[in-house]
Amino acid sequence: xxxxxxxxxxxxxxxxxxxxxxxxxxxxxxxxxxxxxxxxxxxxxxxxxxxxxxxxxxxxxxxxxxxxxx
Amino acid sequence: xxxxxxxxxxxxxxxxxxxxxxxxxxxxxxxxxxxxxxxxxxxxxxxxxxxxxxxxxxxxxxxxxxxxxx
Numbered sequence: 001x002x003x004x005x006x007x008x009x010x011x012x013x014x015x016x017x018x019x020x021x022x023x024x025x026x027x028x029x030x031x032x033x034x035x036x037x038x039x040x041x042x043x044x045x046x047x048x049x050x051x052x053x054x055x056x057x058x059x060x061x062x063x064x065x066x067x068x069x070x
Numbered sequence: 071x072x073x074x075x076x077x078x079x080x081x082x083x084x085x086x087x088x089x090x091x092x093x094x095x096x097x098x099x100x101x102x103x104x105x106x107x108x109x110x111x112x113x114x115x116x117x118x119x120x121x122x123x124x125x126x127x128x129x130x131x132x133x134x135x136x137x138x139x140x
Contacts, residue, residue, distance in 0.1 A: 001106065014126070017126060018126055021126060023118065023121075023122050025110035025112070025118060026107060026108070026109050027108035028108040029105055029108075030106045031104070032103070033101060033104060035099055035101055035102075036100045037098070038096070038097035039095050040095035040097065055091065056084070056087060056091060
């Protein structure tokens with residue numbers, strides 16, 4: 001996801017569209033990416049996945065990421 | 071996320087890049103979208119959010135979605 005202090009014009013456009021469609025109770029929308037990654041199991045699998053996210057998937061200047069297990 | 075039976079060329083490209091970067095333990099990558107939505111609280115807030123996802127955010131022909139609370 002974009003860091004909270006970074007403006008998200010796409011999310012704002014979606015919020016506008018939602019309100020025009022009648023979803024007037026929507027207060028904010030922010031859009032980001034989600035990756036589902038299968039990685040070989042091992043004691044460092046979670047650390048490897050974090051490394052992959054930090055090096056390849058996220059732009060650390062404007063984005064933050066979180067890991068979750070299925 | 072794309073439905074499991076739909077090919078995800080972008081995820082496949084990311085997997086290739088990851089392996090070339092040395093993440094040879096990555097078995098698959100699939101890319102989708104994530105939305106963080108603030109909606110007025112109410113007994114139907116979750117149902118409204120599902121309606122928003124189904125009508126505006128997801129393409130039901132090729133995508134599936136899941137809701138989670140913060």
